[in-house]
Amino acid sequence: MKAKRIYLLLLSSMFLSLSFAQNAKLRQADKEYRDFAYVKTSEILLEVANKGYKSVDLFQKLGNSFYFRNRMEEAAKWYGELMQLTEDVDREYMFRYAQSLKAIKNYDESDRWMKKFYEADKADLRGKAFASNVDYLSTIEKLSDDFTVNNMSINTELSEFGTVQYKNLLVFSSTRGGGKEYQWNEQPFLNLYQAVKQPDGSYIHVEEFDESLNSKFHESTPTFTSDDRTIYFTRNSYVNNRLKKDEGGTVRLKVFRSTLDDEGNWSDPESLIINNDAYSVANPTINAAGTKLYYASDMPGTLGASDIFMSEIDKDGNVGKPVNLGSVINTEAKETFPYINAEGDLFYSSNGKAGLGGFDVYVVRGFEKKMENNEALGTQNLGKPVNSSKDDFGYYENNGTREGFFSSNRDGGKGDDDIYSFTIPECEQTVEGTVKDKKTLELLADATVILFDKEGKELQRMTTKVDGEYKFNIECDKEFLVRGEKELYISDEKRFLTPRTSQELVVELLLDKDEVAIAEATNLRDALDLNPIYFDLDKSNIRPDAEIELQKVISVLKKYPKINLDVRSHTDSRASDTYNQALSERRNKSTIKYIVEVGGIDAGRISGKGYGESQLLNKCSNGVDCNEEEHQLNRRSDFIIKEM
Template structure:
């Protein structure tokens, strides 16, 4: 390895990327050069340049650096070469099948254990709604229980699905069941009602009998006003469309946010959960997708917000027991909080959905008994969402420990999806709140004048703040520091040989470029042998190795006055493999080396 024998006052600097690009112009190059260049451009999001340098590595069929394979596949995907990207993701998955980044659908082998920990916290009881077919939902407002039924004995209209209100007693018996809305309203199917605390505003899901020619019937969210006797002024909300569905409204406890499910363009799957602000005078903001921590490639639907601001929703995209399962996450932690499967008996191998709770009692719908049915429950043990803490740290320069200001810090999940980002403060500190203790994360730092940084974070489960300090290597650094930290490693020799091997030549090309770029640098070479053969023979052999290294550099145009070298025989072994000690060939190989020291 290159080292420096004393500090230097020379202020010459080297741009690491520019330096390695010059090395890459030579004929015989070590693969580490292509890795460094590919990584540098990958982390700067210059994916076409990253592809150019990474592609040099894959002519070698034995190349199996899995991180580089993954980054190459990502670069291909980001530039639209999906077919080729897929083949490299597949290769990555074959090499590290346990890594979920290659296949987001890969099941975590421990997920059933995690679900089991959240199970058996409640007892379910069926509710008799006097309906022979599908019945679902379950929203409580004061003493009224509101639900949806496909056909009901008290129904006297032509609707397919109708909202009903009923009195609900302590043992789960419904009485005085009547339609919530008058039968002459304009909607056809109705479901998923939510009423404001003052009882004056109703939001519900419905569709029309008639739509514009050529359009499919779509679900929309409506609002109605109570005039003291009945629901009137039924209007659809402004973000509805004839081109996509909006359904299953739910209100936040402060009633300033409406959550709903939709398959509007720009989502992640077949339906996603969205939220929209309810501004003064009941003017709605712009719908916001809750993001890829909540929403998957599949269905997310039937949101409900509890009094303590926990979002419950149904999904068949997160890991569960069957089809739709019910999941929970804190609303203050939607972007990075762990998505919790709430376990049995709420979830089963069938579709489970339309969860709602009111203190320790609540309702859930399921088709576990053939048709959709409503079940009440009493929660005996509360759901414990995973712990969350704060991730903090300080970013400094690796050599000087100077703080790095305004560095971009990215927090990535285990599939390398970005879930949050921030910048370092004037004192070099960064901070992420509400980090799930149990999750695996990656942290990435990008900033001018420093090499990109990335590392995995595991098990942040300690109580209190998780502290993770980061040291960045400068992109433009002193030549001495570069030589010590980034330039060529030792070169090695075959048994009883002093010739420069093809592999050693690849490393020497890096050293050669450094000497060409900075003519005031000199180099001294220390060469060594393993312990086999006599001491005198090894001293002679190591001297030939030092001279062979010098001769290689002389042939490349480096002045003899800048080069010195000496053989040390077997006097400076780096391991226990001295005379009469049995060692492996790999251990002996470690001693057959030339080392380099930069002198100015």
């Protein structure tokens, strides 16, 4: 009996020792986790989990310690253990589990958890994006291109990413420098490096970009102004050679700027006014004009983990207030690594949209022009081979040299993140068709067919022969307008967007005999079905797209030489009454001047007046909350026939 009691005491003591040891490990793991030391966290917790211990907190931290290091196979395993233990968890774990499953190409199971995620909160933009496009995989497949991406020779077994071309160099970020390690992933801190372009297009001779710009902490994601005299880049927040943490213990990122002097030396980097010790600002890109800086941040007003923002840069280099680019681009997840190309297309990476997995690269074509014109934005996935089931980010392209670069941690790479290069494929398109009588479908000879770009600038024109046919060679992935004209006929025009891959487009033009009812008090805006006469913000000059519409008015005036016209220009209610009145008068004068000077119409036949916001067509007066379409209805030009 005594021996039995001793045995039980020993057994109890052993269990207590194991329990104390386990609790000590869990406490140590908690400390490492709070310090963002995810490698050490996972090592400790794996030891505990492999001994059979289970808890919600354990599986959450294990999943997160792999998820935040992009170790998605392990993350999926431990999030799966969490969901088997309980589904009564923060819905963010459903999203992370779905993302982890997608990264290992388990799309069916990923979609099942995204559906649960959406049903838990149908207002979340990430869930809505999934629910609105459940057939996203086939959509992305259609957007994919057939070209080869190459893992560059400059990559190492560590991390390389964030490329930009500078003169004959490729400048990028890398952890190859050794030295102090970053506890998040136990790799050295990032610095800026360069590789030199060779005649065959390869890049070799890797070395530090500039020692004066690199510190012992992170420097990454450079961007240069078009004159090569100014660099913007990301850097850790630090003071007195020590990392600076916010109240939550996070080391924030900031955007710095440096300028090149005449001796070729970079100035001491200055922190931009948009930076703050309470949040991160990172991954800058500057437009070709040097007037807008785009970047990622988790500042107040962010929809998710980070959003894409923009700040104006004035002629003195002052950086303006951050503007969030909105919910078409940003989600409740993470949007980052913006890049604006020379044509004004905005590229960025997101893990909050319906993509192939991890971060995918998305693009808003014609972003800057659409923002200027208050046009609706549309974003699309770049598809394969740029995107994969893993993280794809840091996109950069040079349409002049037809070179492209991006970064990825996809399978088959040399290290953690690698830089991939590709040649932008040549793309040839044709648009062709016939010009016919709309009623009889007779082929029309001697019709003039004119091709315009999206801004209304004439590109090409030709005259049809007896077969009524026309054909133009055009660029891919662009918007065009084609118009058919013939004497005694009303012109017909069609807008179209060319695909990203080579093919032939057919656009038929049907011309109706000129039977438009013209009488006194007729508004030619309605009779001719004119598109709105757009002006740039706060400007009164006639834009190329407005010229197309004004040419229709001029055609009527030439056909009916006895018509006298009253031009009436209107604004919406935004800005003051006095300002809008003056703006409408300037725009009215510009419109009349174009009709007279360009159209060759006698000035005595044209009168006009600006009405400001005095004749609104809807409720959108001062102080009334209206959307852009409602305001657009009030920004109009009327062309009233006052005498025939």
